[in-house]
Amino acid sequence: EVQLLESGGGLVQPGGSLRLSCAASGFTFSSYAMSWVRQAPGKGLEWVSNISESSGSKYYADSVKGRFIISRDNSKNTLYLQMNSLRADDTAVYYCAKSMPYFDLWGRGTLVTVSS
Amino acid sequence: EIVLTQSPGTLSLSPGERATLSCRASQSVSSTYLAWYQQKPGQAPRLLIYGASSRATGIPDRFSGSGSGTDFTLTISRLEPEDFAVYYCQQYGRSPLTFGGGTKVEIK
Numbered sequence: 001e002v003q004l005l006e007s008g009g010g011l012v013q014p015g016g017s018l019r020l021s022c023a024a025s026g027f028t029f030s031s032y033a034m035s036w037v038r039q040a041p042g043k044g045l046e047w048v049s050n051i052s053e054s055s056g057s058k059y060y061a062d063s064v065k066g067r068f069i070i071s072r073d074n075s076k077n078t079l080y081l082q083m084n085s086l087r088a089d090d091t092a093v094y095y096c097a098k099s100m101p102y103f104d105l106w107g108r109g110t111l112v113t114v115s116s
Numbered sequence: 117e118i119v120l121t122q123s124p125g126t127l128s129l130s131p132g133e134r135a136t137l138s139c140r141a142s143q144s145v146s147s148t149y150l151a152w153y154q155q156k157p158g159q160a161p162r163l164l165i166y167g168a169s170s171r172a173t174g175i176p177d178r179f180s181g182s183g184s185g186t187d188f189t190l191t192i193s194r195l196e197p198e199d200f201a202v203y204y205c206q207q208y209g210r211s212p213l214t215f216g217g218g219t220k221v222e223i224k
Contacts, residue, residue: 035213045153045161045204047213061212095160101208102151104172106160 002026002105004096009110016086016114022079022096022107030054030074033099036081038092039109046092049081050099064090086114118143118207120216128224135192137219139205144185149209152181152190155218156201164203165190195221 008020022034035050049060049070058070069082079096091114097103119142129135139150148168153161163172165181168188178193192199200223205216 044218045155045206045215047215050213059211100166101149101213102163102166102206103153103161104163104166106162108160 004098004105004107006094006096006107006110009094009112011113011115012086013116014087014114017082017084018086018112020081020083020094020096020110020112022081024077024079024098027098027105029072029077033101034072034079035097035099035103036070036079037095037097037103037106038090038112039095040089040092043092048094050101051079083112086112088114090114117212118145118210118214120205120207120214122203122205122216122219124219125217126220126222128222129195130224131195131197133195135190135195135199135221137190137192137203137221139183139188139190139216141186141188141207143210145188145207146209148184149207150181150183150188151206151208152179153204153206154199154201155204161204192221 005023012018033052036048051058051070067085071080093109095109096107098105121140123138150168152165155161169181180191182189202218202220204218
């Protein structure tokens, strides 16, 4: 089955760190760029970051630049998002998505809550 | 940054009616790099349309997309009960990738 499965979300204090993972299955992971998209509670969608197939190119939204790091391990079919210096406005459901560059496959998401 | 403005914010319609959703871009979207997504409560978004008018795999033909430049439209020809949801447009022609604020299609 073609799917993406995120993990690693949870409650973290402001200023803390968290690493999200996204396990891919059912398709050739190493052949596709991948992205992270987030959605704050009751709000719309916001693109966060994307990474090329071989990790040669990485892009970030201004809101997370310098704090978040996207990476991937093609041998493990896994996408990562290292989130540092977390703020309350980073609270959201984080989705990983296969990039075509439109997003044709999404995971179910993992909730990150930044609160003291 | 390309800002996408969706209208209306909420569309109240009955099953069987036609829905017309608008997405206007602050700058021209290159090569019709415009997609539409459907999102139901508690679920991830689902791709409906890419390239402004191409239906994604498995999407019923009652969904159609049109437009170019700065004005795009998603049309649902006859609303089915499962179509009541929030719809987002997205441009992927220029970084940063951006989404519209969404249009909620609700049952009248």
